[in-house]
Every structure is written in C-alpha cells, then in structure tokens.
Amino acid sequence: MDKREVDVAIIGAGTAGMVAYQRVSKKTDRVVLIEGERYGTTCARVGCMPSKLLIAAADRAEDVRQAEVFGVIPTDVRIDGRAVMARVRTERDRFVEPVVKSMEALPEEHRLMGHARFLDGHRLVVGEHTEVTAQRFVIATGSRPNIPDVLKGAKDRLIVNDDVFDWQDLPESVAVFGPGVIGLELGQALSRLGVRIRLFGVDGSIAALRDEKIVDYARRTFASEFALSAEADTRKVHCTDQGVEVTWRENGQEHQETFEYLLAATGRRPNIDHLDIQNAGIDLDDRGMPVYDPYTLRCGDSHIFIAGDVNNDRPLLHEAADEGRIAGDNAGTYPEVRAGLRRVPLAVIFTDPQIATVGMSIAEVGERCRGCFAVGEVSFEGQGRSKVIGRNEGLLRVYGEHGSGLFLGAEIFGPAAEHMAHLLAWSAQQRLTVGCMLDMPFYHPVIEEGLRTALKDLHRKLRMGPEAVDDCMECGPGG
Numbered sequence: 436m437d438k439r440e441v442d443v444a445i446i447g448a449g450t451a452g453m454v455a456y457q458r459v460s461k462k463t464d465r466v467v468l469i470e471g472e473r474y475g476t477t478c479a480r481v482g483c484m485p486s487k488l489l490i491a492a493a494d495r496a497e498d499v500r501q502a503e504v505f506g507v508i509p510t511d512v513r514i515d516g517r518a519v520m521a522r523v524r525t526e527r528d529r530f531v532e533p534v535v536k537s538m539e540a541l542p543e544e545h546r547l548m549g550h551a552r553f554l555d556g557h558r559l560v561v562g563e564h565t566e567v568t569a570q571r572f573v574i575a576t577g578s579r580p581n582i583p584d585v586l587k588g589a590k591d592r593l594i595v596n597d598d599v600f601d602w603q604d605l606p607e608s609v610a611v612f613g614p615g616v617i618g619l620e621l622g623q624a625l626s627r628l629g630v631r632i633r634l635f636g637v638d639g640s641i642a643a644l645r646d647e648k649i650v651d652y653a654r655r656t657f658a659s660e661f662a663l664s665a666e667a668d669t670r671k672v673h674c675t676d677q678g679v680e681v682t683w684r685e686n687g688q689e690h691q692e693t694f695e696y697l698l699a700a701t702g703r704r705p706n707i708d709h710l711d712i713q714n715a716g717i718d719l720d721d722r723g724m725p726v727y728d729p730y731t732l733r734c735g736d737s738h739i740f741i742a743g744d745v746n747n748d749r750p751l752l753h754e755a756a757d758e759g760r761i762a763g764d765n766a767g768t769y770p771e772v773r774a775g776l777r778r779v780p781l782a783v784i785f786t787d788p789q790i791a792t793v794g795m796s797i798a799e800v801g802e803r804c805r806g807c808f809a810v811g812e813v814s815f816e817g818q819g820r821s822k823v824i825g826r827n828e829g830l831l832r833v834y835g836e837h838g839s840g841l842f843l844g845a846e847i848f849g850p851a852a853e854h855m856a857h858l859l860a861w862s863a864q865q866r867l868t869v870g871c872m873l874d875m876p877f878y879h880p881v882i883e884e885g886l887r888t889a890l891k892d893l894h895r896k897l898r899m900g901p902e903a904v905d906d907c908m909e910c911g912p913g914g
C-alpha cells in the first residue's frame with residue numbers, strides 16, 4: 436500500500452470539496468483532494484443543471500399549450516422525446532466538462548481517486564491502495580438517494596434522478612414517489628412533456644413549504660394539473676409483464692396503476708455511513724452523524740470539519756459552496772478556527788408556479804416572537820402583471836415581528852418567485868423593517884408590485900407608524 440502524508444485531506448471532490456481545496460491550498464501545498472467515483476459534481480452531473488434543462492423543455496411545451504389564451508394558435512405541436520433528452524444530455528455534458536477539466540488541472544500530487552474511510556483520527560485508507568496520514572480533514576462526501584424498502588419491489592424499473600438524465604427517450608409513464616423538491620420538479624416536467632405520471636406522497640406535504648395556507652394552495656394547483664396522491668398508503672410495488680404495478684390506499688379505497696418506471700425521489704441520505712466514521716474519534720449523535728458547529732463546520736473540538744450535503748443541514752448548492760469555504764479556511768488555519776458567514780436561508784423550487792422559502796418558517800417566527808408577529812399576504816390571481824402574462828396563480832405570505840417591525844421570513848408559491856425570493860432574502864439579511872422595504876422603489880407594471888401589496892398588508896397589521904395611505908396606482912392594476 437502506498438503511503439502519503441499531508442497537512443489536509445479533503446474527502447469528496449464535489450462543490451464543497453472543490454471550494455475547500457481552493458481555500459486550503461492558499462495556506463499549504465500539502466493537501467490532497469480525494470474522490471471516490473467521478474469528477475464533475477452532483478450539481479452539474481445529476482442535480483441542479485440537468486434538472487433545470489429538463490424543466491426548460493417542459494416550460495417551452497407549456498408556453499405553447501397556453502398560447503391559445505393570447506390568440507396565438509399553435510398547430511401540429513408534438514414532443515420529440517429523443518430530441519428533448521439529447522439536448523438535456525448535451526448541455527449537461529457542457530456543464531460537466533469544465534468542472535472535470537478544472538479537477539484534472541490540479542497538480543497530480545494533490546489528487547487521489549478512491550473511496551476513503553477512516554482508520555483512526557489521523558489516517559485514511561483510500562481505495563484500498565493508499566494510506567493517507569493527515570493533520571486535518573474536511574469531510575465533503577455529499578448525499579445519495581434514500582430508497583424506502585417498499586419501492587424496491589420495482590426492481591430494474593426502479594430509477595433515481597441520476598438515471599433520468601441519461602435517458603435516450605422519454606418513457607410513456609412514471610410513478611414518482613416523493614412530492615419533495617426533486618419529485619415535484621421532475622414529476623411536473625415529465626408530465627408537461629407528455630409522460631403520464633402520478634406523484635405519490637405520504638403526509639400531504641409539498642416540498643419545503645411549511646405555511647399551511649400555501650401548502651393547501653400548492654397542493655390544489657398541482658392536483659389540478661397531474662395525478663397527485665399526496666397522502667397515499669403504498670401497499671405493494673411489484674413488476675409485471677406490463678411494467679411496475681403500484682397498489683395504494685387513499686381516502687379509504689384501494690387503487691392500482693401500472694407504470695413503465697418508478698422514480699424514487701424520497702429524500703437523500705448523507706454519505707457518512709461508508710466512511711468508518713466511528714474510527715475518527717469524534718462525537719456522533721444517535722443517528723451516527725458527527726456533532727458539529729454550523730458556523731465553523733468543526734466536529735466537536737477536533738481537527739475534522741464537515742461541509743456540504745453530508746452534514747444534512749442545508750443541502751443546497753450555494754450552501755455547499757459557503758460551507759466548503761468555511762471548512763477549508765478553518766482546516767487551512769487550524770488550530771485557529773473562526774466562525775464563517777452563514778447567509779439567510781433561501782431556497783427556490785423550479786416548478787410552475789415556482790416555490791420559494793426565505794428566512795424563518797412561520798413556525799420559527801412564532802417561536803422567536805412568542806406569537807407576537809403578523810402575516811401579510813397577496814394572491815397573484817388578481818395581480819396586474821401576472822394577469823397580463825397569464826401567470827396569475829399563487830399566493831405569497833410575508834412574516835414580520837410586532838414591536839420591531841422586522842421582516843423575518845416568507846413563503847411564495849407564484850410567478851417569478853425565484854426573483855422575489857432574492858429581494859426578500861437580501862432584505863432579511865440586511866435586517867430591514869417592513870417599513871424600510873416599502874421605502875424601496877417598485878416599478879409598474881411588474882410582479883413585484885404584488886410583493887409590495889403583501890408588505891403593505893403586513894405593515895398595516897404590525898400597526899407601526901402612521902396609517903398607510905394607498906395612492907391610486909397602488910390600489911389599481913399593480914398590486
């Protein structure tokens with residue numbers, strides 16, 4: 436077995452690991468970045484980018500379908516599944532290629548291929564061919580799909596997100612399990628591309644939404660577009676000559692439907708379980724996860740840091756990059772360890788209407804303010820710009836604290852949520868009051884006027900300052 440000695444070993448060459456490497460290598464040349472499978476990252480290969488490519492095709496199909504509303508009559512519209520998937524794969528490869536190249540450009544002595552596991556607090560064995568001794572470690576091993584046992588009855592018709600992006604053609608039908616982020620994004624996209632789907636959930640929840648009023652609205656909207664069994668009790672999944680047969684109970688009745696594939700989008704589990712983490716000498720919680728500080732990413736008072744999806748805290752791309760930076764900086768300067776900037780929580784789901792969550796959830800606001808908070812709201816059904824473009828569906832709710840007037844969080848199900856969520860996240864991070872947010876300019880006619888309506892509603896309910904007076908434009912077509 437080869438032996439290597441370094442200052443810092445980084446396990447996992449995904450987004451968090453690559454950013455950590457950049458930071459560590461500013462402090463020491465004795466660093467190694469270890470990858471167990473392939474270069475290219477989850478985001479570029481099987482995550483953010485290919486999923487958005489598939490959604491982009493679905494969006495175009497939906498635009499054509501909606502065109503008649505505007506008096507534009509499309510003729511002979513058909514979806515060429517092979518062409519859809521060819522573009523997804525080609526563009527996906529274009530995103531992956533520079534990432535792989537940037538990895539291959541690293542000095543050879545800084546790279547190691549092979550699955551790593553801990554022998555003790557300072558030694559790893561990598562791919563059973565190399566023993567690496569390091570003073571410090573960054574664990575950045577990401578996550579993988581979690582598949583409940585009942586779904587394994589689908590056998591070779593069981594697929595996960597990774598498989599979808601390698602399809603040559605679109606299938607006839609897919610049972611999508613999990614109305615979380617992945618299930619909703621991929622399920623709706625497939626449905627809009629002409630694939631028969633049914634989306635199965637267990638508890639009525641819809642992705643990351645926590646505000647019951649918005650959850651209800653979103654559930655009704657999605658159920659009006661495709662088959663949604665949000666509270667299904669799945670009894671049996673098995674393969675027949677026709678495909679994969681799903682048997683479930685819902686509203687007191689048993690149902691059966693057969694699909695070509697079953698897509699498991701039932702959450703992801705951190706890649707911690709194959710690391711022999713128990714040998715690393717750090718404290719683990721009752722689920723076997725390292726106990727760590729979310730501001731320094733340090734595991735207890737050890738020399739080991741943990742960043743990205745593997746810590747299971749905020750499994751999003753920009754958070755993985757932030758965490759890689761913090762963990763890398765600290766691994767580089769250890770024993771000096773500093774707290775890094777954690778941004779206001781922001782998540783966007785690229786369904787149509789889009790979903791976004793910002794800052795605290797309504798439950799967290801309630802807890803922080805001990806119930807002393809108010810909620811402002813706008814429906815997009817009558818909102819000027821949304822009506823003009825035929826996207827007048829959805830609801831936005833903003834939360835503010837009584838007494839301070841601080842804006843604390845929001846949930847959105849509606850058009851342009853990806854953009855409004857940024858304005859809201861930036862406001863929350865700047866600790867703006869609702870009054871300050873209303874002092875900002877709002878153009879006309881834009882969807883953000885709907886956001887202003889919700890903020891005004893919130894401001895009124897917070898009862899701070901003089902009574903707000905609506906001028907005619909604001910009570911007219913904009914809001």
Ligand SMILES: Cc1cc2nc3c(=O)[nH]c(=O)nc-3n(C[C@H](O)[C@H](O)[C@H](O)COP(=O)(O)OP(=O)(O)OC[C@H]3O[C@@H](n4cnc5c(N)ncnc54)[C@H](O)[C@@H]3O)c2cc1C
Pocket residue numbers: 446447448449450451452469470471472473476477478481482483484486549550551552575576577578596617706709710742743744745749750751752753755
């Ligand atoms: C379908 C899908 C869509 C998504 N869409 C979005 C989106 O639109 N926006 C967004 O913000 N986020 C999105 N995400 C989430 C985002 O992709 C992740 O948060 C991010 O990629 C995590 O980066 P990471 O560095 O933690 O992990 P990864 O990029 O997964 O890197 C971990 C690396 O560690 C390696 N590894 C694992 N175990 C070992 C070991 N023992 N030894 C050596 N190497 C090991 C793995 O092979 C992998 O290369 C999506 C995810 C999915 C699955």
Ligand SMILES: NC(=O)c1ccc[n+]([C@@H]2O[C@H](COP(=O)([O-])OP(=O)(O)OC[C@H]3O[C@@H](n4cnc5c(N)ncnc54)[C@H](O)[C@@H]3O)[C@@H](O)[C@H]2O)c1
Pocket residue numbers: 583612613614615616617618620635636637638640641642643669700701702703749750751782783784785
């Ligand atoms: N746009 C984005 O930012 C984006 C897109 C995709 C993924 N992601 C990231 O990837 C993570 C994982 O996504 P995900 O969708 O796999 O997880 P998730 O946690 O968002 O959703 C999992 C869903 O599966 C459901 N579920 C669990 N067991 C089930 C069963 N037996 N039958 C039916 N439903 C079941 C859960 O109730 C939940 O709704 C997300 O948390 C997110 O951070 C982000």
